[in-house]
Amino acid sequence: VMFTTYFGYWLAGASLLAAGMFASALTSSTTVAFVLGTVICAVPIFIGQVVPSSNLIQGLSLVEQFQDFGAGVLPLSAILYFISLAVMMLYLNRILITRRHWSAQVQNSMGLQYLVRTVSLAVILISANVIASYGSSRIDMTNEKVYSLSQTTKDLIAKIDEKNPITIEAFISPEVSREYVPIRKRLIGLLREYNQLGGKRLQVRFVDVVPFSKEEEEARLLNITPERVQTERGGRAFVDTIFMGAVIKSGTDEVVIPFFNVGTPIEYELTRSIRTVSKDDRLTVGILNTDASIFGGLNMGQGGNQPPWLIVSELKKQYKVEQVSPDSPISDTDYDVLIAVLPSSLTQPQLQHLVDYVKKGKPTLICDDPLPVYGGGRGIQNAPRMPKPSPGGGM
Numbered sequence: 001v002m003f004t005t006y007f008g009y010w011l012a013g014a015s016l017l018a019a020g021m022f023a024s025a026l027t028s029s030t031t032v033a034f035v036l037g038t039v040i041c042a043v044p045i046f047i048g049q050v051v052p053s054s055n056l057i058q059g060l061s062l063v064e065q066f067q068d069f070g071a072g073v074l075p076l077s078a079i080l081y082f083i084s085l086a087v088m089m090l091y092l093n094r095i096l097i098t099r100r101h102w103s104a105q106v107q108n109s110m111g112l113q114y115l116v117r118t119v120s121l122a123v124i125l126i127s128a129n130v131i132a133s134y135g136s137s138r139i140d141m142t143n144e145k146v147y148s149l150s151q152t153t154k155d156l157i158a159k160i161d162e163k164n165p166i167t168i169e170a171f172i173s174p175e176v177s178r179e180y181v182p183i184r185k186r187l188i189g190l191l192r193e194y195n196q197l198g199g200k201r202l203q204v205r206f207v208d209v210v211p212f213s214k215e216e217e218e219a220r221l222l223n224i225t226p227e228r229v230q231t232e233r234g235g236r237a238f239v240d241t242i243f244m245g246a247v248i249k250s251g252t253d254e255v256v257i258p259f260f261n262v263g264t265p266i267e268y269e270l271t272r273s274i275r276t277v278s279k280d281d282r283l284t285v286g287i288l289n290t291d292a293s294i295f296g297g298l299n300m301g302q303g304g305n306q307p308p309w310l311i312v313s314e315l316k317k318q319y320k321v322e323q324v325s326p327d328s329p330i331s332d333t334d335y336d337v338l339i340a341v342l343p344s345s346l347t348q349p350q351l352q353h354l355v356d357y358v359k360k361g362k363p364t365l366i367c368d369d370p371l372p373v374y375g376g377g378r379g380i381q382n383a384p385r386m387p388k389p390s391p392g393g394g395m
Contacts, residue, residue: 001141005070007069008078015083015085019040019041020040023037023039023040047060072140073192076132138193149197152271153271157194164250165201166203168202169247171219171246171247172244174208174209179229183261187266191204224259226242273317282318283319284321285320287312290342330357337365
């Protein structure tokens with residue numbers, strides 16, 4: 001990371017130094033040259049803030065091109081960008097220096113000739129950078145290759161239909177607490193890799209979310225949930241609200257990853273979501289209603305409502321999830337797979353409906369435990385009840 005960072009600074013410094021030389025050649029006044037140099041150098045540095053939502057304008061930003069170097073990656077497109085900027089400025093500097101030797105008779109013709117040359121060089125450099133942005137490779141210089149995508153992900157991106165492109169909108173706080181810095185850094189690095197490989201098939205939009213902004217409102221409307229983290233600054237405790245989620249969407253589907261927490265497999269979550277939205281239709285998973293209460297509901301033993309199990313929200317990221325009642329025969333055409341958790345808690349008629357469904361050869365996942373024991377001192381819970389209540393109520 002140190003090598004790539006210093007190399008990036010060297011390239012950026014070389015290109016801006018060439019811009020400063022061009023400014024100094026425009027005038028003989030040191031003060032005016034300094035002001036002109038500052039203005040010229042400010043253009044590639046701050047141009048990304050003019051239209052932050054435009055990928056084209058962002059690609060012209062020196063700050064945007066430098067980010068990969070700071071993460072430990074050598075992007076060939078960014079190297080070409082800095083070289084192109086330096087070459088263009090050095091060529092303009094050469095024109096201004098040689099202009100002093102032009103005679104009055106050929107000044108107009110030479111000026112027109114060099115104008116055509118300058119425009120041609122600019123077109124060549126811009127074209128080369130555009131081509132490089134679509135097919136350029138990136139060298140991951142980190143020890144653990146943390147910004148390298150697996151071959152499975154690369155194959156999946158290559159199979160995305162260009163007629164149904166996928167967009168990833170990443171809502172990320174510009175400043176996060178210390179424990180979330182590595183996650184934020186890796187998330188941004190991987191998303192840039194996705195964007196580089198995706199081309200027209202897959203595009204990534206980065207949104208900086210600051211408190212009480214329209215970006216925060218947009219994130220909340222898309223069900224991007226922030227995490228409230230307690231941090232310490234200057235000996236005082238603060239509670240920061242951190243956004244670090246993403247929305248993966250195509251023309252037909254959408255998947256929301258509310259938050260990338262500590263320990264979240266970032267590439268797995270992103271690739272799984274891309275595979276889900278790239279399909280024409282999702283498979284349907286049916287979950288049988290049993291005493292396990294997978295979908296949550298009223299808990300008579302503990303009082304209050306029991307939230308849905310975590311597996312329900314995980315399944316909804318890839319499949320259509322529906323509740324299945326065991327009180328009537330189960331349809332053999334509505335579900336691609338059926339999940340039955342704790343079927344031993346069913347009454348005999350309900351169990352017979354499940355058995356009939358399984359005998360038809362339909363995919364079924366059965367999970368049962370005759371003695372479910374929970375931690376926290378709660379003891380045995382959700383064990384099959386004897387005798388079974390009748391469907392009409394009572395014992």
